Amino acid sequence: MPDFTTQEVMVTTAARMLRDGEVVFVGIGIPNLAVNLARRTRCPNLVLIYESGAIGARPSRLPLSIGDSVLVTGALGVCSMPETFQYYLQRGLIDVGFLGGAQVDRFGNLNTTVIGDYHRPKARLPGSGGACEIAALARRVLIVMNHKLRSFPERVDFITSPGYLDGGNARQRLGLPGGGPAAVITDLGVLRFAPDTREMVLESLHPGATLEQVQENTGWKLHVASPLRTTESPTDEELHVLREELIPPGGAR
Amino acid sequence: MPDFTTQEVMVTTAARMLRDGEVVFVGIGIPNLAVNLARRTRCPNLVLIYESGAIGARPSRLPLSIGDSVLVTGALGVCSMPETFQYYLQRGLIDVGFLGGAQVDRFGNLNTTVIGDYHRPKARLPGSGGACEIAALARRVLIVMNHKLRSFPERVDFITSPGYLDGGNARQRLGLPGGGPAAVITDLGVLRFAPDTREMVLESLHPGATLEQVQENTGWKLHVASPLRTTESPTDEELHVLREELIPPGGAR
């Protein structure tokens, strides 16, 4: 057994997809850990922005929500939400946005709105929040989700946040400014999108995960890269920062 | 000879056209004196806003421009210029705006842009500044100018700031939200606009001024109210505030 958890693999994998100096729209949970890990390792100049308007936050504890008070104390700046969405996101200043959802489909479209019919839902979910605009306007999007069959249908019940829609150049045809999803990081592996069809392709399996597991938990016949790599394990340094600095023993998760 | 100046009559006349609690867009010079006089006499709850973004200013000396530093120190608030124009003026929150210009015509249209042809001007003037939006969006406008023939043509060379345009209901037809000019206060008298035609009507003469003077300095056959009143003289209280508080001996004018 490896001496690290699946969440730690997801966090380090996401962290490695960030480049120094990038401006990142952060959520809580794994994205928050990934961005803070990257900032403390390879990307000291990463700029963290929360859709709540906190810029360059330096949280002294893990934020419990994107509007947490710790994101303001000691931040570089605060701006109103209309400014966040217009002057930052729509202006094209956000390099990376993190998204997740109840469902993601083969073209990276995300659903956080309803399961079933919109007007007679089986389950009513929270809705878009800032997800729709992050998907539409961020230069690239990283999707972080657990890999379950019900979460990976061939087609989402509702497109809250546009991925590549029907694939190909559908985004460009609709004039979506953002680049769309760059990768999907699950608890089983990493998936990217084929440059032409924009369909999801399994790129690597996390240590211990199998292709069968992934296919069983995916609602369509999944394309697989060859060779299918194994996701790089977290380094000792990454694990140290993660365990000692970001999630201090007894610290909130 | 009366023991007050023409400017003092203009200031007190303008001040009396304000109602307590109104929100006033202020300029410098006579409008600034008028608003501050009103605030210190009949209208303690007047709210002063400068297009520079200073709100509730309490200048310790007469401001030399609408962006003077004294308008900020001790103000109630400061807002950006896009906010001033959209959230205050366009939102319909400004009750009174003061305007002047190089030319005003029989329908209260103002020119601060050019004398002569726009592309081959005899004289190039500063332009609109905030005047166009004040004329378009303030609930009512008070015009303060010296009464000279060249300043009162039948038709302005250029409509920088719309008054009643061609008269009648032209403003409504164009969907202008503001109410348009309520009065013109000159160094000779007070003019208002006929409710139906919206043409300028001489309502009162300042003490010492004559109808002949006014007509000689007006570029069209002026309608005159009957009876033609005499503008009320400044009261001792008004003169005291004006001379002792607003223009302290030796204070800037």
Add this chain to the structure above:
Amino acid sequence: MSKLATMKEAMSRFVCDGDTVAMEGFTHLIPFAAAHELIRQRRRNLTLVRLTPDLIFDQMVAAGCARKLIFSWAGNPGVGPLHAVRRALEQQQPAPLEFEEYSHFGLALRFQAAAANVPFLPTRNFAGSDLVRVNPNVKPVTCPHTGEELWSVPALAPDVAILHAQRADEDGNTQVWGLVGVHKEVAFAARRVVVIVEEIVSQELIRRDPNRTLIPGFRVDAVVCEPFGAHPSYVQGYYDRDNEFYVRWDEISRVPQSLAAYLDKWVYGVADRQEYCRRVGDALERLRGRPVLCEPVNYGY
């Protein structure tokens, strides 16, 4: 001219049955005390507007105040779903609830349009999202200068805005710091504005830092001084979010009975926020943080 009012006066005077009521504050500054007073006054048929309905609207919906919800993210932040809102939307329990749904950007832009008094504003958002399919208020617009196709949302001008803030003077000149969300846009968008503050300060203090003023007094109809009026949400510099309560709410709200019991004890069962605070007791004081003061700046000339 003083606009001071008690919460009872302000809510009964400025909020009417059937009104469209925006009660904003993004995680920060959520006006819970006002919501509890509206529940006690049994206000009905309200159209409730917030980016994040949060526990405040979960409670008002359960209490039967709402006819309609306009929102962009209906969850318990960092905890889970809003059970009462879900019951209303999924099972029409206790009553059917109309709703109109946007993204945060879309709803924020509706407030901004109303604040600027233009009937619409354009955006590059929404293309490809099913939100435009289910919400007819998101319409295409063509740029008259470039010919580009964009999307647009209409202005949303609430009948009344209810906004919590750190401090104001008696005239309603209101200062806010920390996350400001859409406070300013809502304050200018609404027909009537009620501000609830942690403390009333002198106008002199307000005038010493004019850039800190978010809402001018002449835009404000009533100012209510209600310490801890935003609990269980937080007020930067005054008290932190009562996160334990947000977690506990998941339990409380899971079934109508326990939620009703909560309302009986903590809303109907108290006369006002002061009694609520006495009942919460020391837990409130424990939410007060250590002071972290900024440096003064110089406004001299």
Add this chain to the structure above:
Amino acid sequence: MSKLATMKEAMSRFVCDGDTVAMEGFTHLIPFAAAHELIRQRRRNLTLVRLTPDLIFDQMVAAGCARKLIFSWAGNPGVGPLHAVRRALEQQQPAPLEFEEYSHFGLALRFQAAAANVPFLPTRNFAGSDLVRVNPNVKPVTCPHTGEELWSVPALAPDVAILHAQRADEDGNTQVWGLVGVHKEVAFAARRVVVIVEEIVSQELIRRDPNRTLIPGFRVDAVVCEPFGAHPSYVQGYYDRDNEFYVRWDEISRVPQSLAAYLDKWVYGVADRQEYCRRVGDALERLRGRPVLCEPVNYGY
């Protein structure tokens, strides 16, 4: 990462001949030191953009830096006309000057549209004004929701924004108080941003008052520390406007000869702003006002 640069470096690196350059600041924070450096570097064919050209553009136009002027009020505030700009517009002296004219609202809205990255924004302004007759950039637009006819202006994204402020850290996180004009909109509208400040402060100081930050560092390409860099305009809390100079400029600029003599002595005749300040001498210190400090606020939790 530090973006500190000298004025020479910043102007030569980030301002090219032919650029559209916005140098904002409404009476407050006018970047005169940057303008003088651009004149010394003999930058040419610039499209200069400001709501109020003020003395700063009167000087740049006289020095031959400008091909075109985009503005909304071309006067010497509280004094009179801008003689050099008038000579260029009325008599094409020393050279013809193209121009494009708006109202303050119209030009501010063009910056806001570019900052928000939308190709246009709608307004209820302009109806009935001849500005729409002479400026084809002001076009009608129909609201897709109400059918109302409004007017609109296109986005204006300058190649570079040059903005003066009170203070910034080395990374360019910039704080401003007092009149803010269109500083924020221009900073987000422009492709490149140069900030000039009265003092460089520690990032810790910036972080102690995040609501005071107007421009985030990642939007800034260069930060120049230039005390008195806005003279003869003013910087709230640092020094007041040199009004005597504004009045004297009316004389200086009335004929090309005296204006040229001014440029020779005060612009071409000095190496940089420091030498300019030494030459102005004690008059500068007399512009320093008495301190009027605000109260600190609490950002704790």
